[in-house]
Amino acid sequence: MLASSLFNQRLVRRLQKQKGKTPRRPGQRKQCNIEKDPVGVYCRIRPLGTEDEECCIEMISSSTIQLHAPDGLKANRNGEYKETQYSFKKVFGVNTTQIELFEDVGKLLIEDLIQCKNGLLFTYGVTGSGKTYTMTGSPGEGGLLPRSLDMLFNSIGPFQTKRFVFKPDDKNGMEIQSQVDALLERQKRDSQQSVSKIPQKADPEIADMISSDDACKVENVDEDSCYSVFVSYIEIYNNYIYDLLEDAPFDPIRPKWLSGGTPVRNNEFIPPQSKILREDQNHNMYVAGCTEIEVKSTEEAFEVFWKGQKKRRIANTQLNRESSRSHSVFTLKLVQAPLDADGDHILQDKNQVNVSQLCLVDLAGSERTNRTRAEGSRLREAGNINQSLMTLRTCMEVLRENQMCGTNKMVPYRDSKVTHLFKNYFDGEGKVRMVVCVNPKADDYEETIQVMRFAEMTQEVEVPRPVDRPICGVAAGRRHRNQAFRDELSRQLEERGGPFNAVRDPAQLNHLIESLPAIPPCELVDPADDQMLPRLIEVLQRRHHTRQMIIEEFNKTANTVNSMLQQFDSQLSSKGNFLHDQQSKLSEKDKVIVSQKTEIERLEKKSKTLEYKIDILQKTTDMYEQDKRTLQHELETRDHRLHRELSDRRRIEQHMQGMVTDTRLKWEKECERRVNAKQLEMQNKLWVKDEKLKQLKAIVTESSPAQRPERPTRERDGNIAQKRSASPSPLPTAPAVHPIHRRSHSAGGEKWVDHKPSSNLDVDTVMQPIIPNAIKVSTPNEKALSKCHKYVLRHQELASDGEIETKLIKGNVFKTRGGGQAVQFTDIETLRQECPTAPSRKRRSGSAERPAQLEETENTVSY
Known part of the structure; x- marks a missing residue:
């Protein structure tokens, strides 16, 4: 075992050092000295529906057919249509069986598939020409697809690996799993089947597709490799790719799903999710996210195919009751990996895994809408089908022109999903075969001509021959072991x-x-013949x-065998007791083994039940984890949004604070400017008044004392009052300019605003000014002034002798034109408290002290 493990390690290192380890194909193919093969085009003629139908196709030989126009069409077109002949690689007549067709078309592709070569086989023709029957067949008459599956599994059946040894890597490649991982997946699958699978009867459409007499196999299968088969099934509908094997998720809360993952909401049809095409590391095109199922038998593979076939889109048209409305692609993917030197285990080297595939394509039939009378969705489907087939024809024309004329025009593979998916085959990835199906009835003559022209052109396209790759470069482990077993058996037979x-x-x-x-011959020709008897x-x-x-000789051999048997019986009789004891011990051991097996089965059932529960809990946990991640993501999004809003708000607040600060400074400066301007204006007005008073004083001083009016004086508090002369006038003077009008106090209609500032002090005098029916305020306001007719202001100041002197400044309240209130001052009453012991003040000469008399003034205050 140590030697074999060292040999395996050296072998793996040697294989890793080899160049060109990529199993699929080299990254770049040189275009010089490349052998090319033309596209193999075969023709199959469908039998007529009725014997009295007019036929327009005649089979000339095994490779040539002739088309002649119907009589009615010749008459309408003045003989424009002539009889034309078309040659193919082989023509299959109306009596050709399915096995004969497979022997010539499909068998070689399966042999190439086992030899690590890719292949493409597709059927082409008008609607109702027998393409689906050629590809699928019917019970008892299996077509190309079931026979290909049967031949493949008949060839590799003894050399298949267990399930889940190979696993798709979702990049058009395969990975090798360890024995433990593969075993866990098998147990998980078995537990799911034991819990959820309900035994069903075999589908009658699947059973008996191929009889045992038609079975065939490939003989030169490498025994030192292990194999596994994966299948996938897609359809190209309206130039969109859909997976026909994709299972619809089950959710009891959400709406129900139709076949193909199609939910019904509000009675609306929502198509399933389409797939996209991608390119792998070897520049091969594949369908991303396509379901690949591992199958182990022909029945299982065909059952998977029929499961997808039931989801395929078909419709009833004027030309065909079950017309295919999409192109279907069934892919057989064969995975091969070499065994170790002992032939027991697979080499755990992904670079030594060879993947080859065979694509079986059933193209939708081309049709003219004026014959099918298609409308609505049927018309759209027909347009997309004809467009994709036209793109295929355009690609063939460009390929033929590039090969025949030496040009290098770009082939428009990307214009259609069909050509884009199979572009690698036309670039030399594998062999290409096409079966042209034709209906010989006269109604399809014009469409058949177009099909023949396309087939004739396709035969001229040459595809590079795929490069032969060795399956594996290891020693003959399994072959060597089998040969050694045969030699040992022969040696033992010789010794006996x-x-x-x-x-x-x-x-x-x-x-x-x-x-x-x-x-000798026993026939008597002549009665006289006496030599023959x-x-x-x-x-x-x-x-x-x-x-x-x-x-x-036989009796001698039988006697010898009998004698040897008797000797053997005698030997057995001598050992009977020993064998009896051993059998008793064995029976006891068998009982122990049975009990242990029963316990193991119980534990296995319990283990499967626990695994199923764990699986359910794991799914529930995954669902909650997904919800948690979703909510966490939403919370983080909202937190981020909240932080962003807070930062925006702070930024806006800072901006607004800056604007407020700037505005406040601006208005402070403006107010200061306006106050300074107002003070300057008031000073100017005061100066003008002083000048007027000086002029008035000068006028009064210059006039005679008998005619001189009373001199206005300016008090310290800014109030203007007129004082009478100290000496009494001998004659009565003229009346005052503004005589004071006093209403009778008995009327009781005067209301006063008693303005007493909060800074005034209460003096302890016996006589206090009492104003009845007055509104006392500390600051004047428009509301109080609007309710009163009179206004009085209490003003206090220090007299020259240091006593507090209180002045009552009176005025009338009236309304202004602007709707406000104004006060016109009329009287000033001075209240003063004197101490009798205080020294008297100096009096002016020639004048006597008289009580102050209040005169009217012209001062007016507005509010």
Whole structure:
């Protein structure tokens, strides 16, 4: 075992050092000195529906057919249509069986598939020409697809791996799983099947597709490799790719799903999710996310195919009751991996895994809408089908032009999903075969001509021949082991001798059988012939003698065998007691084994139940984890949004604070400017008044004392009052300019606003000014002024003798034109408290002290 493991390690290192380890194909193919093969085009003629139908196709030979126009069409077109002949690689007539077609078309592709070569086989023709029947067949008459599956599994059946040893890597490649991982997946699958699978009867449409007499296989299968088959099934509908094997998810809360993963919501049809095409690391095109199922038998593979076939889109048209409305692609993917030197285990090297595939394509039939009278969705489907087939024809034309004329025009593979998916085959990835199906009835003549022209052009397209790759470069492990087993068996037979000599030397027995003389002809031509009967008797006697010799040899051998058996029985009788004891022990051990098996089965059932529960809990946990991640993501999004809003708000607040600060500074400066301007204006007005008073004083001073009016004086508090002369006038003076109008106090209609500032002090005098029916305020306001007619202001200041002097400044309240209130001052009353012991003040000469008399003033205050 140590030597074999060292050999395996060295072998793996040697294989890793080899160049060109990529199993699929080299990254770049040189275009010089490349052998090319033309596209193999075959033609199959469908039988007519009725015998009285007019036929427009005649089979000239095994490779040529002739088309002639119907009589009615010749008459309408003045003989424009002529009889034309078309040649193919082979033509299959109306009596061709499915097995004959497969022998010539599909068998070679399966042999190439096992030899690590890719292949593409597709059917082409108008609607109702038998394409689906050629590809699928019917019960008892299987088509190309079931026969390809049967031949493949008949060839690799003994050499298949267990399930889940190979696993798709979702990149058009395969990975090798360890034995533990594969075993876990098998147990998981078995537990799911034991819990959820309900035994069903075999589908009658699947059973008996191929009879046992038609079975065939490939003989030169490498025994030192292990194989596994994966299948996938897609359809191209309206130039969109859909997976026909994709299972619809089951959710009891959400709406139900139709076939193909199609939910019904509000009675609306929602198509399933389409797939996209991608390119792998070897520049091969594949369908991303396509379901690949591992199958182990023909029945299982065809059951998977039929499961997808039931989801395929078909419709009833004027030309075909079950017309295919999409192109279907069934892919057989064969995975091969070499075994180790002992032939027991797979080499855990992904670079040594070879993947080859065979694509079986059933193209939708081309049709003219004026014949099918298609409308709505049927018209759209027909347009997309014809467009994709036209793109295929355009690609073939460009390929032929590039090859024949030496041009390098770009082939428009990307214009259609069909051509884009199979572009690698036309670039030399594998062999390409096409079966052209035609309907010989006269109604399809014009469409058949277009099909023949396309087929004739396709035959001229040459595809690079795929490069042969060795399956594996390891020693013959399994072959060596099988050959060693055969040699050991022969050696043991030789050692035994005796009755096995005949088996050891079968040539002697064959020589005896061949030495029997041949029986001459026994037909008597002439009644007088007397030589034929003696010669016949002589031959029969010799044959009888030889037969007696063979019987004697057989009896001798039988006697020898009987003697050996008797000796063997005697030996067994001597060992009977020992065997009896051993059998009793074995029976006890068997009981223990049975009990242990029962316990193991119970534990296995319990383990499967627990695994199923764990699986359910795992799914529930995954669902909650997904919800948690979703909510966490939403919370983070909202937190991020909240932080962003807070930062925006802070930024806006800072911006607004800056604007407020700037505005406040601006208005402070503006207010200061306006106050300064107002103060300057008031100072100017005060200066003007002072000048006027000075002029008035000058006028009064210059006039005579008898005619001089009372001199206005300016008090310290800014109030203007007129004082009478200290000496009484001998004659009565003229009345005042603004005589004071006093209403009668008995009227009771005067209301006063008593304005007493909060800074005034209460003096302890006996006589206090009492104003009835007054509104007392500390600051004047428009509301109080609007309710009163009179206004009085209490003003306090220090007199020259240091006592507090209180002045009552009175005025009338009136409304202004602007709707406000204004006060016109009319009187000033001065209240003063004097101490009798205080020294008297100096009086002016020639004047006596008189009580102050209040005169009217012209000051007016507005609010």
